[in-house]
Amino acid sequence: MSEAQLIQPLSDAEIAAIEAEIAHLPDRESAAIEALQIVQRARGWVSDESLQACAQLLGMSAASLDSIATFYNLIFRQPVGKHVVMVCDSVSCFVMNGEGLKDRVAAALGISMGQTTADGEFTLLPIVCLGACDRAPVMLIDETLYGSEQIENLDAIFAEYRS
Amino acid sequence: MSAVVNLKPLTGRIAEQGGLVDLAAYEAAEGYQAARQALTGMTPAEVRELVKEANLRGRGGAGFPTGVKWGFVPSADDKRPGHTYLVCNADEMEPGTFKDRYLLENDPHLLIEGMLIGAYAIGADCAYVFMRGEYHEPYRRLQEAIEAAQQRGYLGADIFDTNFSLQLSIHRSGGRYICGEETALLNALEGKRAQPRTKPPFPPASGAWGRPTIVNNVETLCNVPAIVRHGAHWYQSLGRGEDAGTKIYGVSGRVNHPGLWELPIGTTIREIIEEHAGGMQAGYQLRGILPGGASTDFLTDVHLDLPMDYGSIQAAGSRMGTGTMILMDDSICPVAMARNLQHFFAQESCGFCTPCREGLPWLEGLLADIDAGRGQPGDLDLLTRNADFIGAPGNTFCLHATGAIEPLASALKYFRADFEAHIEQGGCPYASASEVA
Amino acid sequence: MPAITVDGVTYEVREGDNLLQACLSHGLDLPYFCWHPAMDSVGACRQCAVVQYADDEDTRGRLTMACMTPVSDGARIDIKAAHAEEFRATVIEWLMENHPHDCPVCEEGGECHLQDMTVMTGHTTRRYRGSKRTWENQYLGPFVGHEMNRCITCYRCVRFYRDYAGGTDLAAFGSRGRMYFGRAEPGVLDSEFSGNLVEVCPTGVFTDKPFSESYTRKWDLQSAPSVCTGCAVGCNISASERYGSLKRVHNRYHAELNRYFICDRGRYGMAHVNSAARIRLTGRRTGPELFQQIEPADALADAARICATDHTLGVGSPRASLEDNQALRQLVGAERFCAGLNSREAEFMHAAVGQQDVPTLKDVEAADAVLVLGEDLLNTAPRLALALRQATRNVAYEMADEANIPRWQDAGVRGHAQGAANPVFIASVLPTRLDDIATATAHGDPHRLALTGAAIAARLGGQALASAALSDELDDFVAQAAAALAGAQRPLIVTGASLMTPALLTVARNIFTALQASGEPRLAICGNEANSFGVSRFGGGLDLEEVLKAVESGSARNLIVMGNDVFRRADKQRVAAALANLEHLVVLDGLENPTASAADLLFPAATSAECTGTLVNYEGRAQRFYQVFVPSDDVRPAWRWCVDIARAMGRNDMAWQHVDDVLDALAAQAEFSGIDGVAPPASTRSHSGQKVPRATHRYSGRTAMYAAASVHEPKAAVDDDTPLSFSMEGLNRDQSGGLVPYVWSPGWNSNQALFKFQQEVGGSLRGGDPGVRLAPWETGAQASIAPAEGRTASTGLRLLHLPQLFGSEELSAYAPAITARMQAPWIVLHPDDASGLGVVEGDGVDCVGHSLEVRVDADMAPGFAAVTVGMPEAPAWLPVGDVSLSRDPDFVRRPTIIARG
Ligand SMILES: Cc1cc2nc3c(=O)[nH]c(=O)nc-3n(C[C@H](O)[C@H](O)[C@H](O)COP(=O)(O)O)c2cc1C
Ligand code: SF4
Numbered sequence A: 001m002s003e004a005q006l007i008q009p010l011s012d013a014e015i016a017a018i019e020a021e022i023a024h025l026p027d028r029e030s031a032a033i034e035a036l037q038i039v040q041r042a043r044g045w046v047s048d049e050s051l052q053a054c055a056q057l058l059g060m061s062a063a064s065l066d067s068i069a070t071f072y073n074l075i076f077r078q079p080v081g082k083h084v085v086m087v088c089d090s091v092s093c094f095v096m097n098g099e100g101l102k103d104r105v106a107a108a109l110g111i112s113m114g115q116t117t118a119d120g121e122f123t124l125l126p127i128v129c130l131g132a133c134d135r136a137p138v139m140l141i142d143e144t145l146y147g148s149e150q151i152e153n154l155d156a157i158f159a160e161y162r163s
Numbered sequence B: 001m002s003a004v005v006n007l008k009p010l011t012g013r014i015a016e017q018g019g020l021v022d023l024a025a026y027e028a029a030e031g032y033q034a035a036r037q038a039l040t041g042m043t044p045a046e047v048r049e050l051v052k053e054a055n056l057r058g059r060g061g062a063g064f065p066t067g068v069k070w071g072f073v074p075s076a077d078d079k080r081p082g083h084t085y086l087v088c089n090a091d092e093m094e095p096g097t098f099k100d101r102y103l104l105e106n107d108p109h110l111l112i113e114g115m116l117i118g119a120y121a122i123g124a125d126c127a128y129v130f131m132r133g134e135y136h137e138p139y140r141r142l143q144e145a146i147e148a149a150q151q152r153g154y155l156g157a158d159i160f161d162t163n164f165s166l167q168l169s170i171h172r173s174g175g176r177y178i179c180g181e182e183t184a185l186l187n188a189l190e191g192k193r194a195q196p197r198t199k200p201p202f203p204p205a206s207g208a209w210g211r212p213t214i215v216n217n218v219e220t221l222c223n224v225p226a227i228v229r230h231g232a233h234w235y236q237s238l239g240r241g242e243d244a245g246t247k248i249y250g251v252s253g254r255v256n257h258p259g260l261w262e263l264p265i266g267t268t269i270r271e272i273i274e275e276h277a278g279g280m281q282a283g284y285q286l287r288g289i290l291p292g293g294a295s296t297d298f299l300t301d302v303h304l305d306l307p308m309d310y311g312s313i314q315a316a317g318s319r320m321g322t323g324t325m326i327l328m329d330d331s332i333c334p335v336a337m338a339r340n341l342q343h344f345f346a347q348e349s350c351g352f353c354t355p356c357r358e359g360l361p362w363l364e365g366l367l368a369d370i371d372a373g374r375g376q377p378g379d380l381d382l383l384t385r386n387a388d389f390i391g392a393p394g395n396t397f398c399l400h401a402t403g404a405i406e407p408l409a410s411a412l413k414y415f416r417a418d419f420e421a422h423i424e425q426g427g428c429p430y431a432s433a434s435e436v437a
Numbered sequence C: 001m002p003a004i005t006v007d008g009v010t011y012e013v014r015e016g017d018n019l020l021q022a023c024l025s026h027g028l029d030l031p032y033f034c035w036h037p038a039m040d041s042v043g044a045c046r047q048c049a050v051v052q053y054a055d056d057e058d059t060r061g062r063l064t065m066a067c068m069t070p071v072s073d074g075a076r077i078d079i080k081a082a083h084a085e086e087f088r089a090t091v092i093e094w095l096m097e098n099h100p101h102d103c104p105v106c107e108e109g110g111e112c113h114l115q116d117m118t119v120m121t122g123h124t125t126r127r128y129r130g131s132k133r134t135w136e137n138q139y140l141g142p143f144v145g146h147e148m149n150r151c152i153t154c155y156r157c158v159r160f161y162r163d164y165a166g167g168t169d170l171a172a173f174g175s176r177g178r179m180y181f182g183r184a185e186p187g188v189l190d191s192e193f194s195g196n197l198v199e200v201c202p203t204g205v206f207t208d209k210p211f212s213e214s215y216t217r218k219w220d221l222q223s224a225p226s227v228c229t230g231c232a233v234g235c236n237i238s239a240s241e242r243y244g245s246l247k248r249v250h251n252r253y254h255a256e257l258n259r260y261f262i263c264d265r266g267r268y269g270m271a272h273v274n275s276a277a278r279i280r281l282t283g284r285r286t287g288p289e290l291f292q293q294i295e296p297a298d299a300l301a302d303a304a305r306i307c308a309t310d311h312t313l314g315v316g317s318p319r320a321s322l323e324d325n326q327a328l329r330q331l332v333g334a335e336r337f338c339a340g341l342n343s344r345e346a347e348f349m350h351a352a353v354g355q356q357d358v359p360t361l362k363d364v365e366a367a368d369a370v371l372v373l374g375e376d377l378l379n380t381a382p383r384l385a386l387a388l389r390q391a392t393r394n395v396a397y398e399m400a401d402e403a404n405i406p407r408w409q410d411a412g413v414r415g416h417a418q419g420a421a422n423p424v425f426i427a428s429v430l431p432t433r434l435d436d437i438a439t440a441t442a443h444g445d446p447h448r449l450a451l452t453g454a455a456i457a458a459r460l461g462g463q464a465l466a467s468a469a470l471s472d473e474l475d476d477f478v479a480q481a482a483a484a485l486a487g488a489q490r491p492l493i494v495t496g497a498s499l500m501t502p503a504l505l506t507v508a509r510n511i512f513t514a515l516q517a518s519g520e521p522r523l524a525i526c527g528n529e530a531n532s533f534g535v536s537r538f539g540g541g542l543d544l545e546e547v548l549k550a551v552e553s554g555s556a557r558n559l560i561v562m563g564n565d566v567f568r569r570a571d572k573q574r575v576a577a578a579l580a581n582l583e584h585l586v587v588l589d590g591l592e593n594p595t596a597s598a599a600d601l602l603f604p605a606a607t608s609a610e611c612t613g614t615l616v617n618y619e620g621r622a623q624r625f626y627q628v629f630v631p632s633d634d635v636r637p638a639w640r641w642c643v644d645i646a647r648a649m650g651r652n653d654m655a656w657q658h659v660d661d662v663l664d665a666l667a668a669q670a671e672f673s674g675i676d677g678v679a680p681p682a683s684t685r686s687h688s689g690q691k692v693p694r695a696t697h698r699y700s701g702r703t704a705m706y707a708a709a710s711v712h713e714p715k716a717a718v719d720d721d722t723p724l725s726f727s728m729e730g731l732n733r734d735q736s737g738g739l740v741p742y743v744w745s746p747g748w749n750s751n752q753a754l755f756k757f758q759q760e761v762g763g764s765l766r767g768g769d770p771g772v773r774l775a776p777w778e779t780g781a782q783a784s785i786a787p788a789e790g791r792t793a794s795t796g797l798r799l800l801h802l803p804q805l806f807g808s809e810e811l812s813a814y815a816p817a818i819t820a821r822m823q824a825p826w827i828v829l830h831p832d833d834a835s836g837l838g839v840v841e842g843d844g845v846d847c848v849g850h851s852l853e854v855r856v857d858a859d860m861a862p863g864f865a866a867v868t869v870g871m872p873e874a875p876a877w878l879p880v881g882d883v884s885l886s887r888d889p890d891f892v893r894r895p896t897i898i899a900r901g
């Protein structure tokens, strides 16, 4: 999506995608979560302006939509870095020293949980069990899952994303 | 059909190392034959009866008989006109559980076929897979499979030239554990806050958008094609004890080969851990087992010879849950593990009812205090009292909080000495032990 | 009737109730939070736990949430079982983890349901060691304060605001232990009913902002049962005072009428009684705009001389009590009395008071199909609009019955219904804020609306009215509405006087009559003011047009105007000229207004807070409002001034001492027969011989209250007019339903104590429903059909009333909080008319001497323009004929968004 389009609270492509979701649901409001996800996929997060535009498109109030947005863990109502690093903090990873992984990732990025690197590249967040417990401890970078067997050289992994 | 598929109806098509079974491969292994058989040769009532007879029980955790549940959908005459929905619960957020991902990633057509038969059995014209938002690869693979099935006429209008039609689409969750609870899931599917609903109305009578709805787990639905293909008797014979069929068991923790295996339901815990998971890693002793995910009560090494079936595990004071066990070894501080679990449950509370919303964070705080050496005399009583009141089914609005208390109450039972030692010593014995070591 | 056993005692309970309702209906103390009698159960708080036993053998039982459990015959439960008590105390302990314990500085303190429940459960010791969560509060406008830290997450606010009242700008945010209730961003709450949050919230999150600004604890308030003067619905309110100024208004329960909620005009509008614009002294005019204070005796002597002549007419008021009107009428003579309505409104109202089968608001809630004809209800009868919103839910209840979902299982009923709603058809001049519940809407000028109604009536009567006058769109509306109404068992038609179009009433009645063949129709008619229905019963006399003519012709040389600003009822120039033509203008009123400013002799009249009187609402229900406090200075009830004038004249035909005496005089007139049943006589006492106290029995600091002025405790004022006392002595229990000044019961300090005053939860008050419904009164008047308002090509536009909830009502506009919500006046034009005038949205237009902001709306009928009337800087009255407008080149747009306070 072009920069120019992202200046709008909702781009034409986003509107089209949201309308497509609405088309196979019983009513417009039912597409609330899909709409938020569409915006987030395009922009990384959901700003107040986008939220308002979505609400209007769905025929609901901003408060109603934000009520939904703030309920879910994976809808970001604050800006995040270009890449989101999520380290599992649930029990299977915990017994496999997931805390250690968390510390290593934090050290590699130079930030703590909930923070974004100064260059805006990475945001580090905890995440609940990623359903990959046989590979514990695990983490997710954007849409890619990393099992323990893949996490040896964190610096190398992050460097790949940086470039 | 190959012998492998015959013994492993869920995973038999999947290569040892995993890898996608695409439509061609799926069809080659008799894929969609069961659906054809059901849609062209059986009435919906016959399918429901067959599944009931096979004694398939829900694999989402509660173990409710699937055929019975399907029977609760009002017959067409009793319904106001409108959709009936089948929803596949692919939210899989129970910590320690990774079985549905395996099925979704590797054999998506099996699920589609199971849903097709299920939808036919309950008269659904519209189906959704409710998938957790972090499942990116499973989403891509299932979405591709749906498109392929559609092209091949396995989904859409007039399937197998019958007048049965089915729309299938995926809803990707905004992310919260409570979305896995079936009524919360329906609210989430409707695009609302995922708060659980009261019953009545029960979903089969009034579920998604107020319409009759059946919610089934991924693994449950994946069992259906083989039942149709090979019959109830065959399916029952797969199980070792009371229960029927196979089960995907999993092990995570300090074992040599953590993983998943489809085994006859009723395989013992010992066999699963020792034979399939390769036993404990050298230097680690098994101390506790969460047999079916984070929301099940601890068992210990005295329970190793219990068969993993619904009845036996329940009799031992726990639940088979999702059948994916988490092992606590002797390097793990039970207090810290309990704290980790309560952190999860407190954070994932939907915030609707008081005991869960306010009680669980208090428990987490108390456990954090004890773990950090700030425990006070009386804290264990406080923990117990709170746990009793939060955990009793019916005291909270839904079973989330009940599940949260199961591992805590059992930890207090089996590992009480550890809790007491923390309070007495004003610190964690495990921390000092590892410092010494 | 099923019977259940609670703590060993067996009670008969209402079939279909839940256990909590059943327990409360028997007056038992069972704590709860999230349940609300009007909003039912959701099972969120888990406070109402009881132990239920499976059978006679069961000794342990299990905890169950009373509000979520239906009663069943033979059920056995214990409230007092140790396990239940412990659990309930634990629930409080959980809720208290994060509660700030700031009761000493919290406005809710002393009437806090959370405090009450905490004490009731016996939770006393804090064991939670964690830190408390904290929140930022939001600015929510001039009505409601916000203090989120106190929240206990009962969800009542959003359930009221959204689910019950249809608001969308308040919501629940977040999840788990971090739930926030507020708006998407700070700003004015949008709902007309936002003030109810104050009463719905069980603790101090949402508080009454004006009340907070000059705060008094509940136990230090003196309260009286009162009736809102904001509109003709006549909601019952409890008005509270301290130090002789009005502090706040709460809802006062009336099972048939307002039940648990009132609108924001009602809650915040009564503060007009504290206004600096009050007239407090008797005065004589000494020059233009110049008054000299004179002794009341001198003023009375002057008035007596004026009234002694034959040339004196009296103008009463639809916003004054029947007693005031009756006294003036007696003073000047019935044939020289005018009730104060202009002729079109009078014509409408004279027909309206004869209507049969007028629904109560409870009946409105039961309607299964609705047609609103001409009225913008949220601006003219807001509480009725709220009842209409509930009527749309009847189909949801029926669906729930089918699905075996108890009706009180709120989330289940709503979820199952999936928005299924009873049909509502709204025909109005412009779109209204109630249109969200409308199945279909239609817009047009009053003439066209009347035609639409006539077409519906015709269709119901089996004639497809050949009306070329209706567009296809309207035809469609007519067909749909007629079908829905004909198919309904309890169809309801709502119309009203706000457009001053008698034809609307005529067609509404025709529809009503046509529907009598198929169902049990009801017809609700809104009047414009609190006592429009009362004064329109007076027979004989003059209408305002006749009064003006008499003055203009010189046949009337003196005028006594009581509680009425005549400038709001006729053309400004004409009224000014007429008043100037008088020898004497005597005005009795409570607040400054242009008529009062023109008076030669001015008597300060009591407001509804300072006197006792009777109003008749849209249902024909006569209702008593009681004096809240003793007025200062020369202020007296208007009826007493009239009596005093008569006495000064040496007359003895109206030697009334007490309100009841005036009432007796009214009751002797056929049109008010039965009105003496409006309230118990002043001599009424409790079985122990006591009056009902206005002050709570914990009223404190009585001796210190006036310490700054005097160390002597003043003698408590005596109230000879009513069974209420200005005192803390007495019995606030077992009294007649209309005599409940405030609710309180041991252990129940908040308004939740109400159930102790009800026969059963949601039922009538123990002392009966307040007020008395008068029989329909046939005045013989028939509203005419269509006063040829079809427009021909003309030189100007015809102006229509666009009433505003905040601003259009004369008295409430003086309340500071209401003033803060008033917008700069505007005019709505059809696009063609706008371009004809050369204006666009946001420009200014000069309209009968006022500069109005232009809003352009394609729904506006061409050739007509709607004008916000009666607000400051807006026209007080609209001319009947065509009016020329012109663009105002100097117009500066005034801010309409309220600045952050
Ligand atoms: C808090 C909570 C979370 C749950 N999460 C899941 C889940 O992630 N996946 C699932 O299949 N069932 C989950 N369940 C169980 C479902 O409510 C439901 O019983 C199940 O989906 C029914 O399918 P089945 O009969 O096929 O097992 C959860 C239940 C609770 C109380
Ligand atoms: S127990 Fe209550 S707060 Fe917890 S998830 Fe269920 S409904 Fe929500």
Ligand code: FES
Pocket: C020, C031, C032, C033, C034, C035, C042, C043, C044, C045, C046, C047, C048, C049, C065, C066, C067, C068
């Ligand atoms: S009042 Fe029953 S759960 Fe809240």
